[in-house]
Amino acid sequence: QVQLVQSGAEVKKPGASVKVSCKASGYTFTSYYIHWVRQAPGQGLEWMGIINPSGHSRTYAQKFQGRVTLVTDTSTSTVYMELSSLTSEDTAVYFCAREPPWSGSYYAYWGQGTLITVSS
């Protein structure tokens, strides 16, 4: 079955960077795009970007341009999301999510989420 397993929670200081991993299994890794979405405590969902694990093409939300980087490691079927210059506003649960087996860019599968806390 399709699984997306994310790395564990982290606490970071303001100004630092964080790298969250999303390891995929149960399907052909290079066949489906992966999105990253975050959710601040008690808040809604915010799209950060998308990566094609096959061709490595990526698109980022303008809000995060210059601060977020998505990369893939096809040898381990893992997508990484790195966010730099962290502030308290970046405290959130970060999710990776995969598109469905057919067309459409909604999120059929989700990782369990990774809580990133930014605090001095």
Added chain:
Amino acid sequence: DIVMTQSPDSLAVSLGERATINCKSSQNVLYSSDNKNYLAWYQQKPGQPPKVLIYWASNRESGVPDRFSGSGSGTDFTLTISSLQAEDVAVYFCHQYYTTPHTFGQGTKLEIK
């Protein structure tokens, strides 16, 4: 960016009664070339990732109970739960995937009256 606005922000419904959540997009999310509305609905329970209920505005995801249904087209959409069950207490989000950046409604918190 396409702005998604849900109403109401919270809703309390008696068990067995109908619950209706609305979602309005600031731009059309109906793609003329395939006549599909690029709109999904998710359910999120505390401490869990969202779970897709409806895609293409009205297609129910496999395994989702048939009391959940989606309707609407263009800019106005509705999620209906025909007979509320206790396990339906959650926050519900609409999501447009017509274009990037993908955007979401602010969420509707559904409770038991």
